[in-house]
Amino acid sequence: MANKILAILEQREGLLKKVSFEAASVASVLAKDLNLEVEAVVAGSEIKNLNEISKYGIKKIVHLKSSDFENYTSSGYTEAISNYAKEVNAVCLIMGNTALGNDLAPRLAVKLNSGCVMDSINLQVETGEIIATRPVYAGKALVKVKLSSGIKVYTIRPNVFKAVLSENSDAVIEVKEISSPNLRSRVVSFKKSEGKLDVAEADIIVSGGRGMKGPENFNLIESLADSLGAAVGASRAVVDAGWRPHREQVGQTGKTVSPSLYVACGISGAIQHLAGMSSSKYIVAINKDKDAPIFSVADYGIAGDVFEILPALTEEIKKIRS
Amino acid sequence: MKIAVCVSHVPDTATRIKIGADRKTIDSAGVTYIINPYDEFAVEEALKTKEKLGGDSLVYAISVGGDANKESIRKALAMGVDEGILLKDDTQRDSFGIAHALAAEIKSLGCEIAFFGKQSVDFDNSITGQVTAELLDYNCVPVVVDFKLEGSKIIAEREIEGGREVVETELPAVITTQKGLNEPRYASLKGIMASKKKVIAEKPAAQFSNYSEIIDMNLPPSKQPGRILGTDSSAVAELVKLLHEEAKVI
Numbered sequence: 001m002a003n004k005i006l007a008i009l010e011q012r013e014g015l016l017k018k019v020s021f022e023a024a025s026v027a028s029v030l031a032k033d034l035n036l037e038v039e040a041v042v043a044g045s046e047i048k049n050l051n052e053i054s055k056y057g058i059k060k061i062v063h064l065k066s067s068d069f070e071n072y073t074s075s076g077y078t079e080a081i082s083n084y085a086k087e088v089n090a091v092c093l094i095m096g097n098t099a100l101g102n103d104l105a106p107r108l109a110v111k112l113n114s115g116c117v118m119d120s121i122n123l124q125v126e127t128g129e130i131i132a133t134r135p136v137y138a139g140k141a142l143v144k145v146k147l148s149s150g151i152k153v154y155t156i157r158p159n160v161f162k163a164v165l166s167e168n169s170d171a172v173i174e175v176k177e178i179s180s181p182n183l184r185s186r187v188v189s190f191k192k193s194e195g196k197l198d199v200a201e202a203d204i205i206v207s208g209g210r211g212m213k214g215p216e217n218f219n220l221i222e223s224l225a226d227s228l229g230a231a232v233g234a235s236r237a238v239v240d241a242g243w244r245p246h247r248e249q250v251g252q253t254g255k256t257v258s259p260s261l262y263v264a265c266g267i268s269g270a271i272q273h274l275a276g277m278s279s280s281k282y283i284v285a286i287n288k289d290k291d292a293p294i295f296s297v298a299d300y301g302i303a304g305d306v307f308e309i310l311p312a313l314t315e316e317i318k319k320i321r322s
Numbered sequence: 323m324k325i326a327v328c329v330s331h332v333p334d335t336a337t338r339i340k341i342g343a344d345r346k347t348i349d350s351a352g353v354t355y356i357i358n359p360y361d362e363f364a365v366e367e368a369l370k371t372k373e374k375l376g377g378d379s380l381v382y383a384i385s386v387g388g389d390a391n392k393e394s395i396r397k398a399l400a401m402g403v404d405e406g407i408l409l410k411d412d413t414q415r416d417s418f419g420i421a422h423a424l425a426a427e428i429k430s431l432g433c434e435i436a437f438f439g440k441q442s443v444d445f446d447n448s449i450t451g452q453v454t455a456e457l458l459d460y461n462c463v464p465v466v467v468d469f470k471l472e473g474s475k476i477i478a479e480r481e482i483e484g485g486r487e488v489v490e491t492e493l494p495a496v497i498t499t500q501k502g503l504n505e506p507r508y509a510s511l512k513g514i515m516a517s518k519k520k521v522i523a524e525k526p527a528a529q530f531s532n533y534s535e536i537i538d539m540n541l542p543p544s545k546q547p548g549r550i551l552g553t554d555s556s557a558v559a560e561l562v563k564l565l566h567e568e569a570k571v572i
């Protein structure tokens with residue numbers, strides 16, 4: 001039996017998350033390079049779109065199923081997935097670096113006596129070994145890391161790896177009922193935040209800083225975000241001032257994001273802010289100070305007043321979108 | 323109850339990173355080190371827990387590393403932590419190595435709860451708490467923004483994409499702290515004076531060989547400075563055109 005590489009999928013409310021497809025895709029590419037067999041594994045109750053994984057080079061999906069797995073339980077998922085990984089002699093696990101992956105990956109690693117590399121932005125096979133690249137110091141530097149443990153666990157940063165479609169074939173779904181899962185620690189409820197979209201998951205982010213002058217002016221940021229289908233972000237200065245909630249903070253002590261487009265409005269571009277967003281694919285800066293450091297990382301900038309530019313920009317985007 | 327709080331000693335977040343000559347570490351010349359910002363929330367929560375429990379509860383601040391880490395331990399002492407412990411190791415440990423040392427110490431002290439920061443802002447691994455918990459077979463709730471301890475029951479809220487999960491579990495446990503959980507207290511002058519007199523216990527860190535090896539450290543590829551398209555709303559049309567046609571992001 002060939003050794004296995006497992007893509008650990010993540011579902012919420014019975015739907016696989018986008019990063020699961022990215023993990024599946026990465027795992028199937030690594031499987032080819034390392035001559036391993038690839039499988040996808042997911043813990044959950046009912047899952048609606050399981051078969052979609054087959055588009056990403058996966059031929060077998062193992063569903064570790066329990067009605068107690070509808071919500072996340074770190075003890076339950078850890079036990080079920082690590083037992084399965086041991087059973088099939090998995091040598092490598094790949095999953096998304098999400099809130100769930102961040103909790104689960106290190107625990108699986110301990111159970112499997114393996115090391116883990118978190119938040120990889122590149123995974124490559126060099127002379128038969130997986131070399132991971134990951135940001136450190138909030139993206140101010142990058143390291144290449146090699147694991148020396150027998151089994152290896154990696155999480156991948158969402159939105160960075162492409163979920164590559166391979167030839168479409170059906171996958172076998174194997175359901176394994178998990179009887180009496182370990183529920184020592186479990187999620188009992190979920191409080192959805194009012195904000196529509198989370199910066200950690202958004203493809204476009206519009207962020208506001210102290211240049212917005214007050215919380216009442218963030219409707220300008222929200223309108224632009226709405227017109228783009230974007231999430232609203234914020235600098236720490238406005239979070240500390242209580243204008244915006246902390247979950248919107250982008251930066252070294254906020255969230256690290258890498259959307260396709262980041263629009264910084266009235267943000268100076270302090271090093272701690274840049275650390276959290278400079279790996280965005282495209283950056284637009286709007287700031288009335290043409291010497292603001294944000295312009296050093298921006299692809300396009302307007303050195304003008306947010307109160308004039310933002311409404312005009314929102315109008316222009318609406319035009320092009322309609 | 324015995325309470326542990328684990329603190330790391332990290333470069334100030336304003337530091338510009340220069341790669342060291344070995345290309346595996348940063349050049350620390352001229353770098354100011356501080357207590358990891360998230361660990362201040364951990365210290366605060368440990369102190370609040372002690373205050374709530376009363377009696378003869380004790381809080382230990384533990385750090386793994388070289389002598390310099392004593393500075394961050396002292397910061398925790400100045401805030402009100404009872405005892406400081408340095409698990410001495412001058413080599414660079416990975417998170418597993420650090421967690422092994424911490425787990426051994428937490429166990430030998432008999433701490434039923436240990437607070438960690440959610441992430442150390444040097445290597446940003448964000449796993450040391452979870453690994454330590456698993457090694458100790460303790461429960462663990464990471465990235466906590468609300469924490470309640472009722473008897474041996476824990477109700478904690480943790481931040482995830484799009485909202486908060488409410489998690490229920492039991493002691494013994496590890497909690498990793500996120501901004502929003504509390505407002506770390508300032509060290510009082512009295513606290514600072516008292517912390518200077520305290521002896522920080524030094525012990526060798528439990529042996530462990532790293533699981534990961536850094537083979538290279540580099541700066542991210544630098545970006546060409548972008549184009550400033552104008553200074554008023556007349557530049558908006560061009561901006562949208564570029565985003566649509568050149569960048570193809572909208």
Ligand SMILES: Cc1cc2nc3c(=O)[nH]c(=O)nc-3n(C[C@H](O)[C@H](O)[C@H](O)COP(=O)(O)OP(=O)(O)OC[C@H]3O[C@@H](n4cnc5c(N)ncnc54)[C@H](O)[C@@H]3O)c2cc1C
Nearest residue numbers: 209210211235236237251252253254266267268273288306
């Ligand atoms: C330990 C630590 C951690 C930190 N972590 C973070 C973090 O995670 N994220 C973060 O963002 N910061 C962080 N910071 C704070 C950081 O150093 C800056 O203070 C902060 O990013 C500044 O926010 P700002 O750009 O909104 O405000 P400012 O620096 O005050 O900039 C406001 C900008 O708005 C412009 N402006 C003003 N009026 C207008 C107008 N009408 N039109 C257009 N532009 C205008 C100004 O030219 C200026 O550039 C951290 C700091 C420390 C010490």
Ligand SMILES: Nc1ncnc2c1ncn2[C@@H]1O[C@H](COP(=O)(O)O)[C@@H](O)[C@H]1O
Nearest residue numbers: 328330386438439441442447448449450
């Ligand atoms: N060397 C260390 N000594 C003590 N605690 C540490 C050390 N490194 C990390 N920690 C703790 O683990 C948390 C998470 O760190 P990390 O997993 O490195 O991001 C930190 O916020 C600290 O509470």
